């Protein structure tokens with residue numbers, strides 16, 4: 001029986017592991033293959049207090065520090081969590097673990113385009129991380145799909161590197177901040193194409209073109225591009241905690257200011273919660289709160 005099981009080893013889970021370890025809780029940290037989480041996607045962190053540098057380097061520091069505080073680490077994914085008197089976690093290898101408290105810190109997943117060519121060209125000209133992969137497209141023609149801040153900021157970032165950037169959005173208006181959209185409109189390298197959806201990515205070994213379709217006329221157009229960036233948002237998976245948490249309209253886990261979910265002893269922190277501003281420092285802060293609340297529950301018996 002563990003005092004606390006932490007699910008996920010991004011900024012939130014690793015910080016929770018440091019705090020739980022320092023409180024001498026019997027801790028297990030279960031994580032999928034991406035140790036360090038989404039922060040690994042960026043090579044340029046400039047807003048983490050006390051640190052400026054690459055995301056993977058920062059997360060390596062988190063990981064090394066977490067390991068020194070004695071959490072048992074299991075590299076596997078959690079498929080299901082049940083709650084009776086305690087929590088029972090079922091891993092994808094079928095093994096089951098028992099814990100008095102659970103901290104959910106497994107982040108969220110990028111939404112897929114679900115079009116032909118997406119799987120074939122992922123990593124071969126199709127990227128879901130503008131920040132990471134824009135430098136690969138120096139003087140190349142690119143397209144970026146989406147209408148939020150990530151897409152429009154991504155288009156501006158690409159325009160500094162690529163020779164041309166198509167910004168393809170399915171609606172007329174953008175969700176991104178007006179001021180950012182204005183900058184994109186003024187940037188000569190960016191061509192904004194609204195009311196169009198992507199229907200296929202084509203090429204041979206690498207991306208050669210993106211086929212888009214006018215949502216009104218259904219007329220298709222082929223953009224000859226070397227790279228496609230998908231910036232269309234994220235999904236939070238909550239099937240593993242079905243019945244144990246409440247979610248908002250976009251499926252994020254609802255928590256109070258102390259990271260409590262609606263189940264006693266079950267905490268959630270970081271990007272998978274409804275708290276806006278998904279950032280490394282915010283996830284880390286929430287991970288600390290969750291571990292301290294788990295400690296309070298284990299020692300005092302209630303929150």
Ligand SMILES: Cc1cc2nc3c(=O)[nH]c(=O)nc-3n(C[C@H](O)[C@H](O)[C@H](O)COP(=O)(O)OP(=O)(O)OC[C@H]3O[C@@H](n4cnc5c(N)ncnc54)[C@H](O)[C@@H]3O)c2cc1C
Pocket residue numbers: 007008009010011012013030031032033034035036037038039040041042044045046047048076077078079105106107108129130131132269270271272278279280281283
């Ligand atoms: C391109 C990009 C650039 C960014 N730049 C910045 C920046 O400059 N500054 C900043 O502050 N933030 C930045 N962010 C945001 C930041 O990366 C996230 O807010 C942060 O990673 C969230 O941390 P997390 O621990 O909540 O989740 P994640 O980092 O998503 O970590 C989730 C962890 O859970 C594991 N996991 C997933 N499913 C399971 C499962 N079923 N069982 C067990 N483990 C599981 C994963 O392997 C991973 O280890 C950026 C994000 C991206 C994508």
